[in-house]
Amino acid sequence: MIxxxxxNDDVAEEVLQDTFLRIWDRIxxxxxxxxxxxxxxxxxxxxxxxxxxxxxxxSKVRKTDDIDDLVNKIDRKQQAEQNIDIIGLKEFxxxxxxxxxxxxxxxxxxxxxxxxxxxxxxxxxxxxxxxLRLAIIELRTILEVKS
Amino acid sequence: MNVKEYISSGILExxxxxxxxESERADVERNLAQYPELRKELSLIEETMEAFFxxxxxxxxxxxxxxxxxxxxxxxxxxxxxxxxxxxxxxxKSNVIAFxxxxxxxxxxxAFTSTFMAYNFWNNxxxxxxxxxxxxxxxxxxxxxxxxxxxxxxxxENEMKIVSSPSFxxxxxxxxxxxxxxMASVYWNKSTQESYLSIxxxxxxxxxxxxxxxxxxxxxxxxxxxxxxxxxxxxxxxVGNVAAFAVTIEPRGGKPSPSMATxxxxxxx
Numbered sequence: 001m002i003x004x005x006x007x008n009d010d011v012a013e014e015v016l017q018d019t020f021l022r023i024w025d026r027i028x029x030x031x032x033x034x035x036x037x038x039x040x041x042x043x044x045x046x047x048x049x050x051x052x053x054x055x056x057x058x059s060k061v062r063k064t065d066d067i068d069d070l071v072n073k074i075d076r077k078q079q080a081e082q083n084i085d086i087i088g089l090k091e092f093x094x095x096x097x098x099x100x101x102x103x104x105x106x107x108x109x110x111x112x113x114x115x116x117x118x119x120x121x122x123x124x125x126x127x128x129x130x131x132l133r134l135a136i137i138e139l140r141t142i143l144e145v146k147s
Numbered sequence: 148m149n150v151k152e153y154i155s156s157g158i159l160e161x162x163x164x165x166x167x168x169e170s171e172r173a174d175v176e177r178n179l180a181q182y183p184e185l186r187k188e189l190s191l192i193e194e195t196m197e198a199f200f201x202x203x204x205x206x207x208x209x210x211x212x213x214x215x216x217x218x219x220x221x222x223x224x225x226x227x228x229x230x231x232x233x234x235x236x237x238x239x240k241s242n243v244i245a246f247x248x249x250x251x252x253x254x255x256x257x258a259f260t261s262t263f264m265a266y267n268f269w270n271n272x273x274x275x276x277x278x279x280x281x282x283x284x285x286x287x288x289x290x291x292x293x294x295x296x297x298x299x300x301x302x303x304e305n306e307m308k309i310v311s312s313p314s315f316x317x318x319x320x321x322x323x324x325x326x327x328x329x330m331a332s333v334y335w336n337k338s339t340q341e342s343y344l345s346i347x348x349x350x351x352x353x354x355x356x357x358x359x360x361x362x363x364x365x366x367x368x369x370x371x372x373x374x375x376x377x378x379x380x381x382x383x384x385x386v387g388n389v390a391a392f393a394v395t396i397e398p399r400g401g402k403p404s405p406s407m408a409t410x411x412x413x414x415x416x
Contacts, residue, residue: 001203001204003205003207004203004205009208012207013207013208013211013214016211017211017214017215020215020218020219021215021218021222024219024222024223024248025222027248028244028245028248033180034176034179035163035189035193036190036193036194036197038193038196038197039163039193039196039197042197042200043164043165046164046165047165088202089202089203092202108200108203113166114166115166129156129157129158129160129161130155130156130157131157132157132161132164133154133155133156133160136160139195139198139199140191140195143195143198143202144198145191145198
């Protein structure tokens with residue numbers, strides 16, 4: 001996810017290391033009553049990655065890319081084996097509706113916050129929330145998460 | 148509160164994505180504690196996110212793992228150090244976990260340190276052991292040498308007494324026709340009948356041969372004992388009334404009567 005947000009191996013690895021150090025330092029503040037450890041760690045990583053995009057001023061470039069550009073760029077740059085998961089990602093994202101795909105891509109893969117997305121694309125915040133909600137319900141079926 | 152409506156507002160997704168403000172989060176947490184249905188839904192959302200992000204994950208390069216582990220190890224060492232320096236500055240809430248974290252870090256550091264020290268001590272001990280063995284060997288050698296020197300000194304002192312004593316007469320035996328260069332002496336005490344042999348020059352003998360000293364008493368040769376060519380004084384048998392001393396070469400162990408043909412030196416008293 002860090003890599004998806006930053007789209008740069010070196011910076012992503014730097015942030016990944018910072019993430020693990022942050023987790024190490026803050027593990028005491030994790031409360032299992034408030035959610036899964038994975039989600040907690042994910043949000044630590046996400047926040048650090050988003051901080052990085054802001055500090056690096058790479059956000060302008062990043063935010064004009066859509067997922068196809070991202071995929072194309074990676075296709076050209078990376079070896080075949082790494083394309084497989086990109087293709088898989090593209091394939092299951094393709095099973096979402098356009099609206100849902102847009103929200104998931106921007107929130108989960110490009111490091112937008114909900115309010116940034118709402119502001120930048122003139123979508124009401126409530127709509128962003130419900131679209132994400134619907135997308136997650138879709139993903140639950142696509143990814144075969146058992147209830 | 149309508150639980151269904153609450154869920155469909157998407158607030159739990161926002162909560163799971165860490166998008167809510169402090170007060171909104173506290174609100175959600177209160178509701179979660181109250182409604183088991185919300186907890187179940189949140190778990191589902193989180194599991195879906197987990198599946199999604201694992202699917203979307205890109206594996207980092209192999210070297211990253213090592214680098215991160217190193218960074219964490221370094222950090223844990225620093226934590227222990229800084230904790231020791233500021234022991235009062237702890238959040239009570241995370242005390243237990245912090246304790247175990249520090250305890251783990253401390254034990255890793257301790258394990259590393261003690262392994263290193265154990266190895267170090269073992270090395271030192273081995274080196275010391277080797278040095279000790281060497282010193283013991285040297286010490287034994289010195290003791291043996293000292294003993295030898297001491298014995299040699301005793302012998303020389305005794306010899307000096309005999310040689311310088313007026314009661315011992317020195318009988319010089321000169322080389323015969325068999326060996327004109329040969330020479331030996333007998334220090335003979337007439338009153339106590341003691342006799343000591345001193346070799347000045349006698350050729351080396353084969354292994355199966357020995358020199359034998361004879362005393363001529365009343366015209367007859369008397370066995371005084373056998374000897375090998377060596378330095379120093381040799382105590383020989385006691386005899387009185389000697390007219391002459393002579394040395395012959397005999398088979399090892401000596402003979403009851405001399406082989407006159409092999410006589411090396413002869414000297415009259």
